[in-house]
Amino acid sequence: MVNRHQPRDVAQILLSVLFLAIMIIACLWIVQPFILGFAWAGTVVIATWPLFIRLERLLFGRRSLAVLVMTLLLVLVFVIPIALLVNSLVDGSGPLITSISSGDMSLPDLAWLNDIPLVGDKLYAGWHNLLEMGGSAIMAKVRPYIGATTTWFVGTAAHLGRFVVHCVLMLLFSALLYWRGEQVALGVRHFATRLASARGDAAMLLAAQAVRAVALGVVVTALVQSVLGGIGLAIAGVPYATLFTVLMLLTCLMQLGPLLVLVPAIIWLYWSGDTTWGTVLLVWSCVVGTMDNVIRPILIRMGADLPLILILSGVIGGLIAFGMIGLFIGPVLLAVSWRLFSAWVHEVPMPQTDPDVLLASLNDTEEVNK
Structure with a gap:
């Protein structure tokens, strides 16, 4: 018995893909206010x-x-x-x-x-x-x-x-x-496994590590430093302490530290003649400014080590793209993408051949083919 292959219905395939695309776009349009x-x-x-x-x-x-x-x-x-x-x-x-x-x-x-x-x-x-x-x-x-x-x-x-x-x-x-955290995590891993089998599941686990590294090592450290710095400003009597606290949060997220805000406040206190509170804020600023050297390494070890330029780009780009909420989402997106890209690249071993030897072998191959 001869099995005859049925010809593909191109119109059916195109209409099916178009229908799925419309459904996906419509769903994203509906949930768009809730995505961020x-x-x-x-x-x-x-x-x-x-x-x-x-x-x-x-x-x-x-x-x-x-x-x-x-x-x-x-x-x-x-x-x-x-x-x-x-x-x-x-x-x-x-x-x-x-x-x-x-x-x-x-x-x-x-x-x-x-x-x-x-x-x-x-x-x-x-x-x-x-x-x-x-x-x-x-x-x-x-x-x-x-x-x-x-x-x-x-x-x-x-x-x-x-x-x-x-x-x-x-x-x-x-x-x-x-x-419902366990059920949601299992559903996400199931979907990732459906897309790319075991590699998809591993990618989700790497993404979770990257999220935890950014949230703990960067955001938590910035929150702790900015809050403690803001408390010091408020106690010292610096005006607009809340605004300066938010500014400190931005500088800490950008890995610039809280001293960019605290040092001018200390100078202002000394300039206005309040040397007592200026000295208190100076000592407090030394503690807050060096705190990240202790907190960040401990927290980042709980997640994954990430390049500093990645965090800085994520903070600035996220702020421009999504507004204030991008301060938290931007570094996370770049960190997840970086971890997945790094895992994909390291699936193959590093090249061990000397570049000169490799080029010489290529030249010899070309000469033989001629």
């Missing part, structure tokens, strides 16, 4: 899962209590600082916006220039000469740009509302993932 929040929640849950399991054991195996406690901890870590930041922005930007909108804003006197040794008097005199020559004209030209800049900052601050929404979604999804 779910990704953030997944990062948090993966990083804190060992802590959650220990907490569940301490609470006599009651998962509901463990989920409640972890959710409250996440509220303390994320929601309360965001609320303080928004309140500080509103309180601090009100007088500035009122002054600009009323047109009463004028150039400052800068009397503190006289306190600068050696050159302070000359700087103060030069500044006032500039004001006498055309201070009002300068202000008239600068005021439109100041207004535009203020409008941009206000518009950027409005994005904090979106960030707050993602934060609420993160808390909700985190609670759900804590409650």
Whole structure:
């Protein structure tokens, strides 16, 4: 009996692929508002899962209590600082916006220039000469740009509302993932195995290690340093301590450290004559500034060692691409991709042949073929 192969129905194949593509795009379109929040929640849950399991054991195996406690901890870590930041922005930007909108804003006197040794008097005199020559004209030209800049900052601050929404979604999804973490992990591994068999399962495990390394080694270290630095600023009486704390969080995530914010605050305290609190903040800054050398290596060993440039690129690129939430998601995406790429490359051994010997053998082969 002869088996005749049926011809492929090209139209059927194309329509099937098109239908699947439409379904996938439609599903992504529907869940698009929740993707960033779910990704953030997944990062948090993966990083804190060992802590959650220990907490569940301490609470006599009651998962509901463990989920409640972890959710409250996440509220303390994320929601309360965001609320303080928004309140500080509103309180601090009100007088500035009122002054600009009323047109009463004028150039400052800068009397503190006289306190600068050696050159302070000359700087103060030069500044006032500039004001006498055309201070009002300068202000008239600068005021439109100041207004535009203020409008941009206000518009950027409005994005904090979106960030707050993602934060609420993160808390909700985190609670759900804590409650059904094992089932979700098994489903993800099953899907990865369906895509690439054992290699897909191994890739998911490597991705989890990368997520934990970034979350613990980078984000947790940055949070600890910025919070402790912010406490020092608030106790020392530095104004706008909340804003400076957020700025410290950014510099710590970029691996620049908290001293970029703390050192100017120390200088300001000494300059204003408050030497006692300036000395206290100086000692506290030495502790906070060197803390990452102890905390980060311990935490990164719990996950995976990652290149510094990868973390820096993930923080900056994530901030540009996704906004404030990108500070957490950007490094994670690059770290996961790097771990998967590195595992794929190292499936084959490193080349051991000397380059000169390899080139000579290629030349000999070409000459023989001629």
